[in-house]
Amino acid sequence: MTLALAAKEVAAKLETKFPGSIAESNNNDIVVKSQSLFGLASFLKTAPGLEFNYLAAITAVDYYNYFELVYQLTSLKHNHSLVLKTRCYDRENAVVPSLVKLWRGADYQEREIYDLLGISFTGHPNLKRIFLWSGFEGHPLRKDYL
Amino acid sequence: MALKTEPFVLNIGPVHPSTHGVFRMRATLDGEVIVDLEPVFGYLHRGIEKLAEERTYTGVIPLTDRLDYLASMSNNLAYVLTVEKLAGIAVPERAQYLRVIIAELQRIAGHLIAVGAFLNDCGAFFTPFLYMFREREKIVDLFEMVSGQRLLYNYMRIGGLSQDIPEEFLPALDKFVQQMPGFIDEYDRFFAQNEILLARAKGVGILPQEMAINISASGPVLRASGVNWDIRKADPYSLYDRFDFDIPTGTASDCYDRYRVRIAEMRQSLRIIRQAMEQLPSGPVKSDVPRLLRPQVGEAYAHIEAPKGDLGFYLVSDNSIAPYRCHVRAPSLINLTALREMIIGWKIQDAIIIFGSIDITMGEVDR
Amino acid sequence: MTMTNLDLNNLGNLQKGLPPDWPGGFWWHLLVFTIIIIAFVMIMVLSFVWIERRGMARLQLRLGPNRTGPFGLLQPVADAVKVLLKEDIVPAEGDKIVHWLAPVVAFAPVLLIFAVVPFQNGGLLADLNVGVLYVVAISSISTLGIFMAGWGSSNKYSLLAAMRVIAAVVSYEIPVVLAVAGVVLIAGSLSLNDIVIAQNIPFILLQPLGFLLLFIGGCAEINRSPFDLMEADSELVAGFHTEYSGMKFALFYLTEYAEAVAMSAIIATLFLGGWKGPLLPPWLWLLIKIVAVFLTMVWTRTTLPRVRIDQLMALAWKFLLPLALINLLITAIQVLAWPDALPAVIIVVNFTIMAVLVLLWSRFSKLGWGRITAE
Numbered sequence: 001m002t003l004a005l006a007a008k009e010v011a012a013k014l015e016t017k018f019p020g021s022i023a024e025s026n027n028n029d030i031v032v033k034s035q036s037l038f039g040l041a042s043f044l045k046t047a048p049g050l051e052f053n054y055l056a057a058i059t060a061v062d063y064y065n066y067f068e069l070v071y072q073l074t075s076l077k078h079n080h081s082l083v084l085k086t087r088c089y090d091r092e093n094a095v096v097p098s099l100v101k102l103w104r105g106a107d108y109q110e111r112e113i114y115d116l117l118g119i120s121f122t123g124h125p126n127l128k129r130i131f132l133w134s135g136f137e138g139h140p141l142r143k144d145y146l
Numbered sequence: 147m148a149l150k151t152e153p154f155v156l157n158i159g160p161v162h163p164s165t166h167g168v169f170r171m172r173a174t175l176d177g178e179v180i181v182d183l184e185p186v187f188g189y190l191h192r193g194i195e196k197l198a199e200e201r202t203y204t205g206v207i208p209l210t211d212r213l214d215y216l217a218s219m220s221n222n223l224a225y226v227l228t229v230e231k232l233a234g235i236a237v238p239e240r241a242q243y244l245r246v247i248i249a250e251l252q253r254i255a256g257h258l259i260a261v262g263a264f265l266n267d268c269g270a271f272f273t274p275f276l277y278m279f280r281e282r283e284k285i286v287d288l289f290e291m292v293s294g295q296r297l298l299y300n301y302m303r304i305g306g307l308s309q310d311i312p313e314e315f316l317p318a319l320d321k322f323v324q325q326m327p328g329f330i331d332e333y334d335r336f337f338a339q340n341e342i343l344l345a346r347a348k349g350v351g352i353l354p355q356e357m358a359i360n361i362s363a364s365g366p367v368l369r370a371s372g373v374n375w376d377i378r379k380a381d382p383y384s385l386y387d388r389f390d391f392d393i394p395t396g397t398a399s400d401c402y403d404r405y406r407v408r409i410a411e412m413r414q415s416l417r418i419i420r421q422a423m424e425q426l427p428s429g430p431v432k433s434d435v436p437r438l439l440r441p442q443v444g445e446a447y448a449h450i451e452a453p454k455g456d457l458g459f460y461l462v463s464d465n466s467i468a469p470y471r472c473h474v475r476a477p478s479l480i481n482l483t484a485l486r487e488m489i490i491g492w493k494i495q496d497a498i499i500i501f502g503s504i505d506i507t508m509g510e511v512d513r
Numbered sequence: 514m515t516m517t518n519l520d521l522n523n524l525g526n527l528q529k530g531l532p533p534d535w536p537g538g539f540w541w542h543l544l545v546f547t548i549i550i551i552a553f554v555m556i557m558v559l560s561f562v563w564i565e566r567r568g569m570a571r572l573q574l575r576l577g578p579n580r581t582g583p584f585g586l587l588q589p590v591a592d593a594v595k596v597l598l599k600e601d602i603v604p605a606e607g608d609k610i611v612h613w614l615a616p617v618v619a620f621a622p623v624l625l626i627f628a629v630v631p632f633q634n635g636g637l638l639a640d641l642n643v644g645v646l647y648v649v650a651i652s653s654i655s656t657l658g659i660f661m662a663g664w665g666s667s668n669k670y671s672l673l674a675a676m677r678v679i680a681a682v683v684s685y686e687i688p689v690v691l692a693v694a695g696v697v698l699i700a701g702s703l704s705l706n707d708i709v710i711a712q713n714i715p716f717i718l719l720q721p722l723g724f725l726l727l728f729i730g731g732c733a734e735i736n737r738s739p740f741d742l743m744e745a746d747s748e749l750v751a752g753f754h755t756e757y758s759g760m761k762f763a764l765f766y767l768t769e770y771a772e773a774v775a776m777s778a779i780i781a782t783l784f785l786g787g788w789k790g791p792l793l794p795p796w797l798w799l800l801i802k803i804v805a806v807f808l809t810m811v812w813t814r815t816t817l818p819r820v821r822i823d824q825l826m827a828l829a830w831k832f833l834l835p836l837a838l839i840n841l842l843i844t845a846i847q848v849l850a851w852p853d854a855l856p857a858v859i860i861v862v863n864f865t866i867m868a869v870l871v872l873l874w875s876r877f878s879k880l881g882w883g884r885i886t887a888e
Contacts, residue, residue, distance in 0.1 A: 002381035054375075055362050056449070057475035059460045070460065072447055072475075076359060076375055083447070105362025107483050116195075131188035131512055141196055156669055178673075178822065269739065269819020276573045342739060342818045494673075495821050 003080040004028075010050070010082060014040060029070070029083035037086050038097040038123075044073060044082070045102050051075045052082060055103035060113040062143045067094055067119055088119060098124040116141035153181055158497070160189050166263060167508025171485075171497070178493045183486045187479075190512040198472035203229055203304060203439045206472060211298040213474060214510040216259055219252040219289070220452040222302035227383055228448040228459040229304045233441035240429040241306035242385045247319070247422045248292070248301070249384075249450070250415040254326070255285040256453030257366075257408040260505040264405060265337060267502035268346050274337060281329050284322050291315050304439060306432030316423065323419055330412055338406070347402040351488045351500030354399060361483040365455025366411065367504055370396035370403040377451040384450075388425070389418045401503040408505075438467045454478050454505060474513055478506035546638040550627045557803070558770040559589040564804070565770075565811050572815040593763065601759035604666050612665030616757070616764035619658025622651045623771040630778045631706045633788050633795035644705040645693055648779060649686070652734070655768065656682045662765070666756030674755075677822050681740065684829035685733040691837035692726035695844040696783050709787030717784040718860045722840045722867040724784045726833055728809075731780060733825065735772040737810055739817040740825055777806040836870055 011025035014032075021036035032040050044052045052073040059070040071084040088094045098121035099106045110121045111130040118139035121127055129136065138145050159170035168189035174182035194213065198206045210225045211218040223245055230237060237245075259282065262275035286296050292311050293301040301308055337343055353363070358371040368375055376393045378386040394410035396403030441463040449458030455477025462471040481504050489497045563578075563586060570577025578585030603612060626648055628638040641647055656679060663675020697703055699719060700711040708716075717724045733740040757765060781787060781802035788795030820828065843866060847859060 001387075053359055056456065057447070057458055057460065057473075059471070059473040059475075061462055061471045061473075070445075070447075072458070072460075076373065079380055081381075103362060104357075104360045104483055105480050107361075108479050112479075129188075131191040133188070140193060154669065265818065269741075270817065271569075271815060273573050273815050276575060280574055340818065342820055345824055346818060346821060493821065493823070495819075 001079075002074065005080050005082045007082065014043070017043060023087065029085050031085045031087060034086045034088055034096050037084075038099065038102075041071075041084070041099050042102055044084070049078075050082075051077055053077070053103075055099070055105045056081070058099075058106055058109040058113065060117050060119055062117060062141065064143060065089065067091075067117065069096060069113070069119070071099070094119040095122060096120070097122050098127075100124055115139070118142060151176060156494070158494070160186075166502065166506060167511075169501075169506075169508055169511070171501070173489075173494070173497065175494070180489055180492060180494065180497055183489050183497070185482060185485055187512055190508045192513065194513045195472055195474065198469055200468060202467045203441075203469060204437075206469065207302065207304075208298070208300045210474075211300055212509055213476070213513060214256075214452065214454060214457070214478070214507045215298060216507055217252050217256040217453045218297065218299045219248050219301060220256070220450065220457060222299065223249055223384070224448065224450045224452065224457045225459050226302045226304050227450060228446050228461050229439070229441070231448045232444060232446035232461050232463055233304075233439060235305050235435055236433055237306055237384075238430045238433055239385075239427050241431045241433075243422050243426045244307060244311060244431065245302065245384050246386065246389070247419050247426075248289075250418045250422075251285050251288060251319075253415045253453045254412050255282050257412050258282045258285075260366075260453070261333070261405060261408050264401075264499070264502045264505070265343070267498050268343055270337075270343075274333070277333070277336075281326065288315065288318055288322065291318065303432055303435075305435040306430070308432070310431045316426075319419070319423065323416055323423070326416055327413065330409060333409065338409075344402065346496075346499060347400065347405065347503070349398070349400050349402075350492065350496050351401045351503060352399050353484055353488055357484055357487065358399070362480050363455070363484070364477050364481065365451070365453070366404050366407045367455065367481050369393065370407045371399040372397055377449055377456055381449070383448070386418075389421045391417050401499055404503045404505075440465055440467055449475065452477065454507065454510065455481055457510075474510075476510045476513060478504075478508075478510040482506060482511065543638065546628075549632075550624065550638065554624055554627060554771055554774060557774045558767055559593075561770045561773060561807055562589040562592070564807065565814075568808060568811040569815045572812070596763040596766070597760060599759040599762075601761065602756070604668065604756050606667040607665045607756070609665070611661045612756075613761075615658050615661035615665055616761045616768070617658070618661060619655050620764050620768045620771065622654040622658075623768055623775055625651045626775045627778070629705050630782055630799075631709055631787055632799055634706070634710065636788075636796070637706060640704060640706050642702065642704045642707075645697055645703045645708075645783075648705075649690055649693070652772075652775070653682070653686065655772065658768075662757065668756050671755050678736065680822070681736075681825055681829075682734055684826055685730045685833070688726050688829060688833035688837040689730035689734060691834075691841050692720075692723040692730065693783060695720050695723040695840050698841070698844050698848050705782055705787075709782055709789060712786045712789060714856050714860070715784060715786040715789075719856065719863060720784065720840070720844065721864050722836060722870065723844075724780070725867065725871070726837050726840065727780055727784065728806075730829075730833060731776040732810060732813065733829070735776050736769065737773065737814055739813065739819050741814075741819060773807060773810065774803065777803045777810070780806050832874060836874060839870060 007025050007028055007030045011022050011030045014030070015022050018036055018040055021032050021040055023031040023033050025031065044050050052075045054074040054076050056072040056074050061068045061070065067088040069086050069088070072081065073084055074081045086096060088096055096119055098110055100110065101123065107126070108130060110124055111127060113119050114121060114127055115129040115131055116139055128134065132140075140146070153174050153176045156173050156175050157170060158173055160168040170186040170189070172184040172186060173180050192212075194209050198209055201209065207222055207225060210221040213221045229235070258278040262278035265274040266272055289299055290296050292315060293299040293308070353367065353371050355371045355373060358368050359373060363371070372395055374393055374395050377383070379393060391414045394407050394414065396407050443463060443465050445460065445462045447458060447460045449456050456475065457477055458475035460471070460473040460475070461469050464470040485501065485504070488500050492500065566588065567577040567585065578588040581587040581591045603609060629641055629644040629647055631637040659678050660675045663671040663678070696708060696716050699716065700708040702708060702711070778799070781799060785802045785806070787802070788799045790798035847854070
């Protein structure tokens with residue numbers, strides 16, 4: 001059974017290594033600040049005992065005040081999982097670091113989030129619209145579209 | 147004196163007798179060899195995730211049918227599992243066993259199409275495709291018995307199934323389970339050692355294990371690359387931990403191994419169905435769930451092993467009758483991440499085969 | 514010695530194939546046989562279309578056409594009528610003359626092949642004493658038509674397919690010619706009629722390897738599966754005839770089946786004994802043999818997947834060509850050293866040699882590169 005790691009403990013461990021990067025944590029997920037996302041994620045990928053080498057899914061949700069990105073991480077070796085979140089408070093210019101260099105599986109998913117929600121990812125090699133054509137105006141999945 | 151050549155760009159698709167759905171690949175060719183490839187998606191984008199925010203939780207179930215329209219039952223199952231996790235609903239045992247039987251039947255049907263279409267791309271001119279459709283017809287007949295539909299079933303409900311199985315289902319299923327191993331042997335006899343198929347598919351389109359994990363591949367693509375990861379064993383849902391089955395893996399990570407993994411998975415599915423039929427209890431098939439379900443505020447992510455791979459749903463609820471956000475983790479889209487690496491260096495004919503061996507459905511890729 | 518048997522001063526030879534009281538002379542002979550050949554080819558092509566569709570369908574567990582006429586016999590007629598009524602679309606940017614001429618150049622030579630196929634003893638349009646050479650030469654002209662089609666449609670797909678065709682046909686000419694040369698050595702003559710007369714035992718028994726080579730090479734030459742990547746409809750839409758519609762497309766379709774008829778006729782004449790056989794009239798025997806060869810072609814088409822272009826070339830140059838050379842060598846040795854050997858002995862020897870060669874060679878040169886196993 002894939003063990004969903006107690007996020008509070010992982011958060012405590014991360015806080016010691018990267019002080020000031022955790023925004024909040026509860027038993028289900030860890031919310032990190034978007035500037036330190038990449039550093040934290042690469043630590044989670046390579047740290048012994050954690051070794052999250054499989055990025056199962058990236059989702060983005062539009063809560064009217066902020067965008068929230070949810071990363072479902074899994075470790076194939078230890079068979080445990082973790083939910084990592086980050087928030088982005090700027091609606092006009094939503095920017096989040098891209099995790100493509102760590103997990104290439106993020107490639108198309110981040111393009112989809114850019115296409116449908118308008119969140120840009122810095123460091124993405126090919127950030128273009130993926131489902132809609134390049135001249136499309138607006139980002140359909142946002143709550144204020146239609 | 148070297149011959150002056152110049153690469154030219156060829157558009158494979160979107161309307162093409164071979165690509166499985168509307169999918170376009172912009173290939174740059176140098177003679178016959180592909181030197182660059184850019185996949186273009188979006189021809190079947192219908193905005194299912196946005197539509198889901200306007201419908202009740204039960205009303206999203208027919209939308210999920212249309213994701214991977216060749217394996218609708220699995221899509222339904224993934225979605226209702228997520229809603230049940232979100233709202234904390236328990237499912238009666240009979241419903242869970244029936245869900246397992248139906249999901250495994252769907253897996254066999256999905257793999258039959260995948261293998262048939264793959265062999266069709268190899269050029270065997272529909273003969274294996276039609277042979278496999280003969281078996282798929284039997285499965286579709288079984289599904290018609292339970293749900294009244296042949297393609298988009300809309301059968302699962304939050305808290306169980308929409309209706310119980312009719313009387314003639316179990317005898318027909320028994321007959322199918324007894325005949326099917328013979329047919330799978332027949333396919334092995336025809337195609338597994340075919341010289342031309344071996345020459346076309348062995349060593350072609352290799353996806354190394356490290357890359358497969360890095361691109362979050364799942365399903366037969368991941369297992370053919372040698373990774374022993376199956377959600378049914380790693381993170382069991384719906385009573386899969388009560389059944390005894392193996393996970394076939396491949397060693398060479400090429401198209402041939404993906405084909406072999408799918409054939410072997412069909413045999414394992416039959417094993418699971420036999421065990422589930424023996425253990426099937428009686429009882430209700432749906433727990434009592436209000437018509438307009440209003441889950442608590444929160445979120446949930448649940449995933450299953452669909453025929454194409456790891457299909458997951460992420461639902462956010464704000465205590466209203468419609469989901470606040472419904473996101474689909476589409477295995478077909480993510481499996482395509484390495485398409486460029488797998489195809490570069492091969493010829494157009496190989497590109498078609500490699501693409502066919504990944505086994506995607508555009509409904510799921512584009513949503 | 515005259516170059517052909519066409520000695521205008523002595524037309525007695527030519528009238529061998531006609532009924533004894535035929536009123537006309539040479540020109541009537543020509544006219545009658547031309548009409549017979551055209552009618553024969555047309556009817557055979559229509560029948561082959563029907564045989565292929567029903568045969569393939571039965572092998573694929575389905576019925577095939579069964580609505581148009583009894584047993585779907587009028588299906589080819591329906592196809593022809595449909596195709597005739599379609600609009601003729603010409604690509605705006607292609608070379609128009611080349612595009613227009615291509616179907617003609619592809620189809621006409623196929624009709625010419627039948628001039629030397631004997632329907633009974635002496636029953637052929639022109640008993641050329643270089644019949645085999647004529648057949649090989651004429652059948653290559655069709656390829657030119659196919660390339661013109663690929664070039665004249667301004668379409669990258671068609672061009673690619675046309676180039677593949679050229680590569681394949683040129684590669685497979687050599688094993689085909691060498692296989693036929695083996696037959697010629699045994700029969701002692703290039704004239705098709707004499708070859709049939711010399712077959713007291715069908716040459717398929719005396720030259721099994723030659724038959725195999727001609728069958729495989731022949732399938733490749735006429736772009737049939739498993740070598741049909743020229744019109745691989747799951748890969749390049751329709752290959753060189755993507756941009757054709759209407760009557761021109763019909764001509765390409767006809768060409769494909771007419772080539773199949775021609776190749777079956779050649780194989781039947783050279784290896785199966787042509788018009789020889791007891792009881793039934795000779796032309797009926799030829800028909801039966803042609804249909805039998807074609808049914809085998811339909812069978813291989815339905816069963817086998819398609820090879821890739823480089824595997825196709827590898828098969829021709831690394832597998833068929835050495836075997837063809839060895840076959841020719843052994844045949845020559847047999848003809849020279851043991852001209853009076855018992856046929857039974859030769860048959861056994863040849864079959865053994867074929868089995869040994871094919872098995873040995875297939876261990877050393879696979880379709881792809883190196884040895885492939887499916888463990």
